[in-house]
Amino acid sequence: MFNPFTRIAGWQAFGLGLVFLILSGVIGGFGNVVFDGVIDTHLVKQLTMLQSFSYIAISLLSLVLVMWIAGLFIAKGFRFIDILGTMTLSKAPFLLLAFAGYFAKMPDMTEVMKNPMIIFNSISMVLFMILSIPVLVWSITLMYNALKISCGVSGGKLTIAFIAGILFAETISKLLIYFLL
């Protein structure tokens, strides 16, 4: 559950991860759930399928490229396809949020701006927010193990590279989304 990469990596993980991401994109597109960052999920008023998949593509590319570069700093002799595959699969838990968001009813934002506590009146919205915490923890743990297995490193070196990688990837994805979409 937290480290499937001892058994699956490379193209196999990439294929399986893509299935999860496509499902997340389709369900997110219908449910107005946007994955606008490496570790971000938000509910929006309107979302087209093209936008839904563009956000997912940008967040995945940012994550894979930054983690690959982070891997080059801490390890040698690892394969790009392992980083690509394991990182793609590590975003699979977001499918749960796509499902949850599909059923979540987003409150009127003008009302929320006036009184932020109104958001707690929507049970589905509260459940979505509560679910997002374990999903994020699960996905980040998977990303950590993806880097660990793909590069064959451990200890402080891995932890520092991973934290820096996540922060860089998140920043780059936000910048790309801001400038491209």
Next chain:
Amino acid sequence: MLPTNCPSCQAQLKVKCLKCENCQTEVNGSYDLPLLALLPESEQQFILRFVINSGSLKEMASELKLSYPTVRNMLNDIINKINTNEK
């Protein structure tokens, strides 16, 4: 499994005596254990399977039902142990 460490002080053991089962001749001395014999049995088995699979990590991954990077990491761990033992 061949013992490699002293049960009393954990220091590395040496071979003191070898015996021919055919003519009962004994060869005494103080010989170092082979590097591979110093590895745990599971790692010796890994090396054996690795050689049988012509050194193919892909074949090893398929045989052990593990991912390619996991098998490569196992091999790297063994290489590090051998390097440490060599020193």
